[in-house]
Amino acid sequence: MGTPGKKTFSSKPESSLRPLGCRAFTLVELLVVIAIIGVLVALLLPAVQAAREAARRTQCLNNLKQIGLTFQLHADTQEIFPTGGKGIWSKRTTDGSRPSERRFGDRGRPNSARNQNWGWAYQILPYLEQQALWESKVDIVTATPVPAYFCPSRGSIRVHSFDGRADRAQIDYAGNAGASELGSQSYAQYGDAQDGVVIRITLGQTGNPYDNFSPPIVPSRQIEDGLTNTLMVAEKNINAARLSGNQGNDDAGYVEGWDHDTIRWGHFQPTPDSQDSTEDTPIPVLGSFGSSHTGGFNAAFCDGSVRSITHDVDLEVFRRVSSRNDDLVYDANDL
Numbered sequence: 192m193g194t195p196g197k198k199t200f201s202s203k204p205e206s207s208l209r210p211l212g213c214r215a216f217t218l219v220e221l222l223v224v225i226a227i228i229g230v231l232v233a234l235l236l237p238a239v240q241a242a243r244e245a246a247r248r249t250q251c252l253n254n255l256k257q258i259g260l261t262f263q264l265h266a267d268t269q270e271i272f273p274t275g276g277k278g279i280w281s282k283r284t285t286d287g288s289r290p291s292e293r294r295f296g297d298r299g300r301p302n303s304a305r306n307q308n309w310g311w312a313y314q315i316l317p318y319l320e321q322q323a324l325w326e327s328k329v330d331i332v333t334a335t336p337v338p339a340y341f342c343p344s345r346g347s348i349r350v351h352s353f354d355g356r357a358d359r360a361q362i363d364y365a366g367n368a369g370a371s372e373l374g375s376q377s378y379a380q381y382g383d384a385q386d387g388v389v390i391r392i393t394l395g396q397t398g399n400p401y402d403n404f405s406p407p408i409v410p411s412r413q414i415e416d417g418l419t420n421t422l423m424v425a426e427k428n429i430n431a432a433r434l435s436g437n438q439g440n441d442d443a444g445y446v447e448g449w450d451h452d453t454i455r456w457g458h459f460q461p462t463p464d465s466q467d468s469t470e471d472t473p474i475p476v477l478g479s480f481g482s483s484h485t486g487g488f489n490a491a492f493c494d495g496s497v498r499s500i501t502h503d504v505d506l507e508v509f510r511r512v513s514s515r516n517d518d519l520v521y522d523a524n525d526l
Contacts, residue, residue, distance in 0.1 A: 244485065247343040251426070251482075251489050252497050254339045258364060258424050259491035261318035268318075269303060271407035272423075272493075275366055275389045276310035276448025280356075283329055283446070284308045301325060304392075305407055310453040311366050311389050311424075312340060312445040329357075333446055336360035340445050342426060344483045345434060345464075353437045359444030362453060365427035365480065370457035370510035370517075386514040387456075388414065388423050388493060391449045408515070410493060415516040418494035422512045425490035425500070427455050428481025432468035440477045455480045457513020461488060461502050500526045 265273050284307055285299035301307065304314045313332070316325035324335055336348045340362040349361040369387025390408055408414070414421050429441045440451035447453050459479035465472065480500075482488035487501040493515075500509070504526055511521045 244344065248484055248489070248499075251342040251344065251484070252499075254342065255364065255424060255426075255489050255491040255497045256495070257319065257339050258315070259495040259497060261315040262423060262491075262493075263495050264318040265304070265315055266410050269305075271304060271409055272388060273311035273314040273366075274304045274307070274392045274407050275368060275387075275454050276313075277308040277392055278448050279450045280443060281308035281448045283313075283332075306392075308448050309446045310448045310450075312337075312362055312364075312453055333444055334358035334360060337362075337445060340364060342482065342484075342489075345429075345431060349434060349441075351435070351437060351442075353442040359442070359446070361441055362445035363426055363429075363482075364424050365451075365453055365455040366424050367422040367513055368449075368454045368456050369515070370513040372458055386516055388421060388515055389454065413515065414493050416511075416514065416518065419492060419496065420512070420521070421493045421515050422457065423491050423493045425455070425480045426482040426484075426488040427451075428462045428476055428479045429464055430467070430470065430472055431464040431483050432466050432470075438472060440472065451477050457510050460506050461500065461504060461509065463502050498526065 262272055265271070284302045286302060287299040304311075307314055313325070316322070316337070319337065319339060321337065324332060324337075327335070334350060334357060336350055337360065338348070340360075341348050342363040345363060350358050351361070352358050366389025367387055368389060368391075369385055371385035371387070373385055388408055392407065410418060427440065430438050433441075443450055443452045445453065456478045457480075459475050462476050462479045462481040464481060464483045465476075480488055480490075481502060484499075487499045487504075489497060490500050491497050500512075508521045508525045511517060511519045512526065
């Protein structure tokens, strides 16, 4: 028995004082644990990535739902769907009611769809709660991105300039110009309002035999195949490896009139985004719908509904979906 007030020490080795059953990991056991953790991470990572992509796809569908609603509101207010505008790098048209803004090249209040050179994505801004942007000076409008115009699967919002011009905010969605083969094969611009929903307008005939224009589309009369059965706006194909630079179908921005930036054709097979930064986009692909999503792309129909369409959809079926007046039926399950 020890002396009171003094510490006593055991003569037993320190290792013998550990609780029974407690011992250090061996190197082999540690490596096994690390390997198990690695396997679990490898199993969970694809599931996490799939969940994130599912969320991005849902957000993309929500964007198209908003766009589809604005088309309906536009039709309720003006009795027509927004148009595809006039043409490449056109100036915004106004009513001339305000003093000339020489620096910006236009004056007055912007014209509505019937007489607006800029395309559908500009025309619907007031219905997206972007009235102030719609009325802003040209360089402000062209450079200001609209969040609802970007698919999150492609990453960040894009604003860039082309050939020394002012900054242009881009867009990931395009209006359906139809499935007609009439048009310019050199630039993959087909349709020219023969059977599309978002049609081309002109403020004066051009003399070009391909420029066959029709009045703006009145949905209640001219969507003869039915609003539910006719494509209105969908994701467009681009080269995802060139998002930070310019490419022929992603350079002039969301305000652009009748061009690949804002218009696509059901005449072409929908195509997944290219991932090759060294590849030039083939002419037919310039005019095609598509996306960065795995397997398919999202679309809004003329009744405001949204759904996904596979990239490998039968082309004949897709042409029927893209034409507003071919009187041909299709099975929605084939999309």
